[in-house]
Amino acid sequence: MTFHRVLQAFMLVLFLVLLYLAAFPLVSPLPVDLFLRMDPLILVGTIISARSLVPALLLAAFLLVTTFFLGRFFCSYLCPMGTTIDMADRVVRRGITGGSPLPSSLRTLKYLVLFFVLGAALLGVSLVFLVSPLSLITRFYAVVIFPVAALIADTGLNALRGAADIFGLTILPAAAIEAPRYVLVWFVVAVFAVVFGCAAISPRFWCRYLCPAGALFALCSRRPVVRRVVDDRCILCGLCRQQCPMDAICEDPMKTRFGECIACEECVRVCPVDAVRFTYPVHDQGDGETLFSGRRRQLVWSGLFGIGAALVSLAGLHRVQGQTILGQIIPPSLIRPPGALPEQDFLARCMRCGECMKACPTNTLQPIGLITGFPALASPVITPRRGPCEPLCNVCGQVCPTGALRDLSPGEKIWAKVGTAYVIRHKCLAWEFDSECLICDEVCPFDAVTLKRVPEIGVVVPFVDEKKCNGCGFCEYQCPVQGQSAIVVEPMDALRLEAGSYKQQATELGFSFEMKQKADFEPGQGDAGFEDTLPPGFTE
């Protein structure tokens, strides 16, 4: 095992551990989104599309600067996408020998991808999520691999407990691993099937030809201070060229395409005469390629296509412009997580990395499909039927790398109203079927549901006090009615603040979200309305 492989494995494990630690309550020695912060495409894309700088992302800027000195070491040592692709390559390329049948010139494709994304970002439309390696790989592990792993672990735990029971032992009597579940998983799997499958064509296909973050690193790696140097012991055997995963070595093995070289030092290891070093060169051996190899016109076109794509998106019906514009369609299921910026700013920053979905303790955060158009694909929404938004939890904002979800204190978060519940009376067991049911009232953490007696109905029926409802969705989650819940949350009156205090804003608007924590009873509150009638639940 080489030093390179060890470091790579360590970084992948660190990435996975941090992703695992993205959970509520958040306990982690390092920021759980550390690796996302290293992605220069997220940095540059967000700066352009959101027109602001996210300080946490400056780690990527630091790495870009480091690249001027050390080359694209990020790609070979740090990038979990790269490491995962290396692992896939090992499996897929078993038995395949020889290099890529594709022309080296195809590597410019990644610059075209980069310019396309940045072109769209100029108009505030962020397509970074489609091609950012860290967004892709975080999403892959968060919504595909972790749920599968949890399912296996839970099955294993049960088997273990069953076996222990036979011997009269009690192992973890109440431990259960509840596997999270996500929609759109096959979409993510399909993307990665293609990424991994392309290994059959060439090793590190994604990194060579497509990765726009790699392209950004390549731009800083024209002639790194420490770089590949071949001395005159070279016998021109061409082995290094054959083994280079990045196709970074020219016909003349003395020459290197530094923009492509990821400093993995495979060439050093395979050289039979020990002629290759990574060091500061005494004599410059020259870069093996000219920048963009005379394809600047294509780059401009790609940027223009990006702008065009953004224009098409902006002109689409489903773009949510604001909360109160007539004639626009806001889907009733578009319940954004608490602390989400106003929709356009939110989409300009959200990387669809899935950190918030991974961290959400109730699994209510799910990626959406195309309900508000393509640029919102895979962004998170609260899905109350799946789970409520836990009032005491504020983890989604804590783990968001770009600030698309604001990092709110628990005290503030309660005031970040995400929607309002309303009763669908024709589905409600009490309203429509005269059945004894009060689950919505029972589970509401804010006492926003009250039960009243109304004429001609034998049981008490629920009413929502919209000033006390912050849209958490406990009622919709627990409603016993099958199919659509008889009490549903819609994004009505959701607070979306760019800055400032949610508490202040909510209070100004007359909202009051007090948790039913203590015996905070005031006479007339819970027993009101039953002075002249039978108390609720009793019969004559």
Added chain:
Amino acid sequence: MDSRSLFQALFRAEDTFRKGLTRREFITSQARGALLFAAGASGLVIPSRVLAAGETDIAIARGGPGPATRAAVGLLGGMGAFVKPGSKVVIKPNMSFARGPESATNTDPEVVRELVAMCREAGASRVRVLDHPLRPNEQCIEGVSEACRVFGDDLVQALEDEDFYREITLPQAEKFRKTEVMKEVLDADVLIAAPVAKAHSSTGVSLSLKGMMGLIRNRTIMHWRYDLSSAIVDLCTFLRPQLVVIDGTRVLTTNGPGGPGKVLKMDTIIASRDMVAADAQAIELFEWYGRKMQPRQVKHISIAHERGLGRMDIHNLITRKVQV
């Protein structure tokens, strides 16, 4: 007459028929009850344990949560009368809400701790305190968990995952015949119900009968497929605690089960072998929405009485009181 109004007429007719039948059934069952009672009064079929020189049916103890619990169970012959050495015990308190004892939505942790202690003293080999809470588990069981920590770490559990449940049939049920019950409960020798006394906006009160819903996995089906009150009784034909200890130290008398509501400090513990009698006693002893209610005004209690699960005619039972 078009087909629609024909249908309506048919439905009306059927409805009347059904109502008639129900009423007739009701009268029959009432008659049966009265007969039984008459027979009982004449000493013909009265259960032997009642004859055994004034054995206590309902024990009422007043005092602090722990001592009153011990005293109430003491009046029934002590925990040893229920828990034999080596037996496995499940205690079912109310731990459904993430709120402190002062809100009276959960059983007082001290009551639960005292019960666990008494079970241990009686020689129980395994004691578990179980519930299936509505809010996130850790927040709900925190209080009871903390109180019971002296007896071990894994005593108090909120079970959610399907692996902890086993599907069973309820042989004596009328309609609600199948459900998944906690395995721990199915494997236990003794079940102790330890509900807090509280109002419940859909079932009037939530006491020992209603509390059994916290031992099964899918409770919502009881709301939408069945009549909730009958389904509770169906469930209790199977889940029949040997001992009921109702925590009336604080009583949530309005806006239950979640509150916030009017909490009265009553310093009372009610214990009985009979779920229905214990619940009925709690209804009579405390006020609900500021007034006195009768056990028969709670549908699931009167159904349970009719179906012979226990007796709500507590004035015909032997009640003992003690002050500690």
